[in-house]
Ligand SMILES: Cc1cc2nc3c(=O)[nH]c(=O)nc-3n(C[C@H](O)[C@H](O)[C@H](O)COP(=O)(O)OP(=O)(O)OC[C@H]3O[C@@H](n4cnc5c(N)ncnc54)[C@H](O)[C@@H]3O)c2cc1C
C-alpha cells in the first residue's frame with residue numbers, strides 16, 4: 167500500500183526527512199495551499215506569494231522527477247481548507263494506509279498533527295526535522311541542569327559539533343569565539359551598500375501574485391516589486407550574491423541603520439533558509455569558505471555564522487522546550503494595545519516610520535530595526551506581548567512561530583523574565599542616533615527629553631526604567647542605568663515621568 171507524504175510549505179527540499187526511503191513509484195506527495203494556513207494570521211502579501219510560488223515550483227520539480235504529487239492550489243471555494251481535510255480526502259481516494267511527514271514549525275499545527283493518527287485512523291509518522299543542526303532532544307540535553315541558558319555557550323557547542331571556523335586543535339579560528347565588539351559601526355554611506363539580489367517573477371509567480379491580489383487583498387503589505395527567489399537555484403544565487411557583495415562588510419555594519427537603505431549588508435536569506443530553499447549548514451559553510459579564501463574578514467564571517475549556528479538554533483530550542491506555556495508569558499505585566507501605526511507606518515517618529523514602511527514594502531526589515539526600533543518601542547511602551555508577537559508573525563516573509571516568538575517575546579519584550587536574554591534591549595533615542603542617520607530627518611528632537619517636540623524614546627526609556635525597578639534593579643547588567651537614574655535631580659525625574667505618562671496616554675498621536 168502506498169504512503170502519503172505530506173510536505174509543508176516550509177519544507178521545500180528533497181532532503182526533507184519525510185522523503186527519506188520514499189518510493190517515488192508508489193508513494194504520493196501531498197501539498198496544499200489551504201485557507202487555514204494562509205489566514206491564521208494576517209500574513210504579508212509577499213510572504214504568501216513567496217510560499218505559494220515556491221511550493222508550486224517545488225511540486226512541478228518533483229513531479230518532473232517522477233514523483234506522484236497531489237497539489238491543491240488555493241481557491242476560496244475548495245472543499246478542503248485545512249491540511250487535515252486534504253490528507254483525509256487523499257487517504258480515501260488513494261487507499262493509502264500511512265501518512266509520513268516531517269515535524270512542523272509551530273505548536274498550533276503540531277498539536278493538531280499529533281492527533282491525526284486517531285482522527286484519521288491510520289498511523290501518522292512525524293519525523294524529526296534534520297535541517298536543524300541540533301535536534302530538539304540535543305538542545306534539551308544541553309539545557310538540562312543549567313540555571314541560565316545563554317546563547318553564547320550553546321553556540322560554542324555548535325561550533326565544536328560542526329567544526330565550523332575551528333582549528334584542527336579544537337580552538338576557535340582567530341583565537342576568539344566572538345568578534346561582536348568589532349561589529350558596531352555606524353554606516354555613513356561608504357562603502358556603498360550593494361543592491362539586493364533580485365529575481366524577476368516568472369509566469370507561475372505572476373499567477374500567484376494575481377491570486378493573492380484577488381483573495382488576500384485585505385492582508386498587510388504589497389505584492390509590488392516582488393523579487394524574492396522561489397527556487398533553490400535562485401536562492402543559491404542569492405547566497406552567492408551575498409557572499410560576493412555584502413559579506414565582507416556584514417560584520418562592521420551589522421548593527422547600523424540607514425535612513426535611505428533598506429537592506430544594507432544583510433544577507434536577506436532568512437526567507438529561503440526558513441522555507442527549505444537553502445540549507446542552514448550549507449549557508450554557514452559557504453561563508454566559512456569565503457573566509458578561508460580571504461574573501462571576507464573574520465569578524466564578518468564569525469558574526470554571520472553565529473546568527474545561524476547560534477541564535478537560530480538557540481531560539482528554536484527555547485521554543486520547543488517551553489511551548490505552549492511560553493506564548494502566554496507576560497512577566498512585565500504589559501497591558502497596552504499595539505498602536506495602529508504599526509500597521510500604517512503613519513507616525514512622526516522617523517525611525518519607526520522608516521522601519522514600518524520598509525516592512526510594508528518588502529516583508530523585510532533587518533535585525534536592528536526589528537530589535538532596536540519597532541521592538542524597543544513596544545518594550546518601552548509596555549505593549550501586550552501577544553499583540554506585538556502577532557504583528558511580527560504577520561509582517562515578515564521569514565516569520566514562523568518557532569523563530570518569531572522567542573525573538574519577540576523573549577529577546578524584545580523580556581516577557582519570559584530573562585530566560586532567553588540576560589537584560590532587556592531597552593534604549594533611548596541616543597542609541598538610534600548613534601547607529602543611524604534618522605534623527606536629523608525627524609520631527610522630534612533626539613537631544614530633548616521633556617518638551618513637546620522631544621524624542622519619545624527618551625522619556626519612555628526612563629519611564630520604563632522607573633516603573634520596572636523591582637524587575638531590574640538587582641540585575642547586575644542594569645545597575646548602571648539605575649545609578650544614572652537616581653543621580654538625576656528630582657525635578658528632572660518628575661518631568662521625565664510626566665512626559666512619559668503623557669506619551670503613554672496618547673501613543674496613537676506620535
Ligand atoms: C523582534 C524580532 C523578530 C524576529 N523575527 C524573526 C522571524 O520571524 N524569522 C526569522 O527568521 N528571524 C527573525 N528574527 C531574527 C532576525 O532579525 C532575522 O532572521 C533577520 O533579520 C533576517 O534577515 P537576514 O536574512 O538579512 O539576516 P542576516 O542579518 O543576514 O543574518 C543571517 C541569518 O542569521 C539568522 N538569524 C539572525 N538573527 C537571528 C535570530 N535572532 N534568530 C534566528 N535567526 C537569526 C537568520 O537565518 C538570518 O538569515 C527576528 C528578530 C527580532 C529582533
Ligand code: SF4
Pocket residue numbers: 514515516517518594595596598599604605608609610611612621622623
Ligand atoms: S529623534 Fe527619536 S523618534 Fe526621531 S528618529 Fe531619532 S530616535 Fe527616532
